[in-house]
Amino acid sequence: MNSKYSRQELFAPIGPIGQQRIREAKVFVLGAGALGSSGAEMLVRAGVGELTIVDRDILEWTNLHRQQLYSEQDVIDQLPKAIAAESRLRAINSDVKVRGIVADVTPENVLELFEGHHFILDGTDNIETRLLANDAALQLGIPFFMGACVGSYGLTFPIGVKEGTPCLHCLLEALPPQSLTCDTVGVISPIVVTTAARQTAELLKCITGATMEPRLESVDLWTGERAAMNVQSMKKPTCPSCSDTPVYPYLSANEVIRTAVLCGRDTVQLTWPKNRQVELMPFANSIRDIVSNLKQNPYLVSCEYNDHRLVLFRDGRMLVHGTKDITAARKIVAGLLG
Amino acid sequence: MEKMIDLNGNSYPVIPEVETIQQLLEHLGLGDRILIVEKNKEILQKDHYDAPIMDRDQIEIIHFVGGG
Structure with a gap:
């Protein structure tokens, strides 16, 4: 033994x-x-x-x-x-x-x-x-x-x-x-x-x-x-x-979050599949205490988090500004949304 | 009359306004979570959350979370 x-x-x-x-x-x-x-x-x-x-x-x-x-x-x-x-x-x-x-x-x-x-x-x-x-x-x-x-x-x-x-x-x-x-x-x-x-x-x-x-x-x-x-x-x-x-x-890619680096901009776009879009109001409420400069209107929620500006649109897209790194952007979003 | 249930292993007094499983979930702030409910050792389908809560019911609720 x-x-x-x-x-x-x-x-x-x-x-x-x-x-x-x-x-x-x-x-x-x-x-x-x-x-x-x-x-x-x-x-x-x-x-x-x-x-x-x-x-x-x-x-x-x-x-x-x-x-x-x-x-x-x-x-x-x-x-x-x-x-x-x-x-x-x-x-x-x-x-x-x-x-x-x-x-x-x-x-x-x-x-x-x-x-x-x-x-x-x-x-x-x-x-x-x-x-x-x-x-x-x-x-x-x-x-x-x-x-x-x-x-x-x-x-x-x-x-x-x-x-x-x-x-x-x-x-x-x-x-x-x-x-x-x-x-x-x-x-x-x-x-x-x-x-x-x-x-x-x-x-x-x-x-x-x-x-x-x-x-x-x-x-x-x-x-x-x-x-x-x-x-x-x-x-x-x-x-x-x-x-x-x-x-x-x-x-397969249809059920997962799609990502793209926006050409010429220091920004990654994440797109949720149609059947599980992130709602603006609950999202804004859940992040209120941990982000800064939170702004919302009927079309979008924007905020600053970990030196990145995030913008969530009503059609299920989110822009993560200040990075071209898809993995980094996914990590930031996973931290906020799970 | 106030009902006393067993909720996730602890005794829990249910206020009179809470009469169903759905109302209990909302009262606990779990209304919008992804969760699984067991009532007296039987898993409840989501369309049965209108089931009434009785005195001494054993309720177990497990909600899903993201972290790790």
């Missing part, structure tokens, strides 16, 4: 056979923010065989209170999260083949990124990417362990862990135009660790062959509220993502 894992092997539901399965597992961690950091660290310590961690971002001071893989020096060095994560994870456990990739996960590259992995851990920060990952994971037949948290509240849901169970698309039906994010309502680190722990526990159970159920769980660490539901009855036989004849809508 490798003494590094002896206490984990002593845990009867894992045992030496479970540890061998963990050793053979190739895990993909989608996002190296708060949940991704926490989950990746647990999986690397547990001794998975390979771990790929992907993120589009560079480190900022606002990350350090909850993103446990990073140090002040990483922020000073302006490191991409995927690179800093790779370095820290390798230092934690040299048994694991760790690979960090700096990339924005999109419909164009998601299948290629996921391919060859056995499990996917959700560490993304927005529902759109989760639905993209849901479709890609279902197409490839890879279990996907969803997790999300803001404030002191978190939720988890394992997808594709048992034949005939509902997927994230079954539960959500439509993508909400707007949801709570850490940039709008804040977040505390205990809920990050709790949510990541639940995702990782489900993933380890799945690796070791435990019986899995489609349980949606939530907890609020501040209020003590908690809920757990078996959502099997929400399986939709006609779900576009997991029916017998799936079309994986989020892998």
